[in-house]
Amino acid sequence: MSHPPEFDIFTVTCPSRTSLARIANKRTAMVVAALGDDTLRFTELRAAVAGISNKVLTVTLRHLERDGLVARHVHDEVPPRVDYELTELGRTLRAPLEELGRWADEHMERVLAARESYDARL
Amino acid sequence: MSHPPEFDIFTVTCPSRTSLARIANKRTAMVVAALGDDTLRFTELRAAVAGISNKVLTVTLRHLERDGLVARHVHDEVPPRVDYELTELGRTLRAPLEELGRWADEHMERVLAARESYDARL
Numbered sequence: 001m002s003h004p005p006e007f008d009i010f011t012v013t014c015p016s017r018t019s020l021a022r023i024a025n026k027r028t029a030m031v032v033a034a035l036g037d038d039t040l041r042f043t044e045l046r047a048a049v050a051g052i053s054n055k056v057l058t059v060t061l062r063h064l065e066r067d068g069l070v071a072r073h074v075h076d077e078v079p080p081r082v083d084y085e086l087t088e089l090g091r092t093l094r095a096p097l098e099e100l101g102r103w104a105d106e107h108m109e110r111v112l113a114a115r116e117s118y119d120a121r122l
Numbered sequence: 123m124s125h126p127p128e129f130d131i132f133t134v135t136c137p138s139r140t141s142l143a144r145i146a147n148k149r150t151a152m153v154v155a156a157l158g159d160d161t162l163r164f165t166e167l168r169a170a171v172a173g174i175s176n177k178v179l180t181v182t183l184r185h186l187e188r189d190g191l192v193a194r195h196v197h198d199e200v201p202p203r204v205d206y207e208l209t210e211l212g213r214t215l216r217a218p219l220e221e222l223g224r225w226a227d228e229h230m231e232r233v234l235a236a237r238e239s240y241d242a243r244l
Contacts, residue, residue, distance in 0.1 A: 025147070068236025089232055096225045099218040110211055114190025 027052070027060045028069075029097045032090065035070070039085040069093060149174070149182045150191075151219045154212065157192070161207040191215060 027049075034040070034048035046057055061084060064070035069090035075081040086094070149171075156162070156170035168179055183206060186192035191212035197203040208216070 066237055066240040067233045068240075069233075089229060089236070092229065093225060096218070096221040099221050103215060103218045107211060107214065111189045111191075114211070115188055118188040118190075 027056065028064065028093075029100065031057075031060055031064060032069070032086065032093055032097050033101065035084065035086045035090075036094070037086075039073075039083050041081065041083045045084060064090070149178065150186065150215075151222065153179075153182055153186060154191070154208065154215055154219050155223060157206065157208045157212075158216070159208075161195075161205050163203065163205045167206060186212070 030049045030052070031045070034045055040048065042057070042061075045061075046052060046054065049057065052060075061070060061072070065072050068087055070084055071087050071090075073083050073085070075083070152171045152174070153167065156167055162170065164179070164183075167183075168174060168176065171179065174182075183192060183194070187194050190209055192206055193209050193212075195205050195207070197205070
């Protein structure tokens with residue numbers, strides 16, 4: 001992997017390493033994929049990412065908002081309505097994360113077979 | 123993100139979700155990038171992934187070996203020599219992870235700017 005000199009994921013103190021931790025993350029991948037082109041409320045998003053707790057989804061969304069990847073909109077209604085969508089920056093993450101999702105889909109059988117054969121050797 | 127019906131990352135019980143957790147992971151990304159086309163000893167790999175502890179690298183390598191992504195070779199020498207390389211399956215992960223690394227490099231400035239502006243609002 002060649003990197004421009006200003007950032008280096010192999011350097012502990014480099015901010016791109018923190019950023020990689022944020023984006024190379026199952027929950028980020030699932031939230032970005034679940035949002036896609038849509039604007040979703042918290043409950044809709046939670047339903048889309050099955051099995052995620054309120055707390056974990058809240059923290060994930062706050063991180064993504066802080067990183068400028070997700071926009072949180074609070075509508076002045078009664079009761080107040082809050083929804084989420086990918087920002088323009090967040091949308092640029094879709095393609096690389098979809099690549100990774102495709103990899104998981106395409107190679108899952110081989111990974112599972114490798115696990116079985118590894119466990120059988122123990 | 124469209125998925126073939128047999129795997130669905132949004133289903134908690136689906137094995138592709140576990141697999142996504144394994145590959146959409148900072149440490150996996152760094153080890154795969156650090157190995158590249160090389161065969162490295164543990165100490166060389168640890169030096170390449172600065173700031174990783176022996177324990178964390180050991181666990182990461184064991185997971186990657188179990189998933190069939192990394193091959194561990196024990197050479198019958200005194201003292202015994204152990205080295206690691208990506209398997210053919212592991213090499214197929216390089217391109218999608220490199221995409222993600224490129225994203226981190228290219229968008230880092232904007233992510234950092236977003237963080238600063240978010241924190242300034244608190």
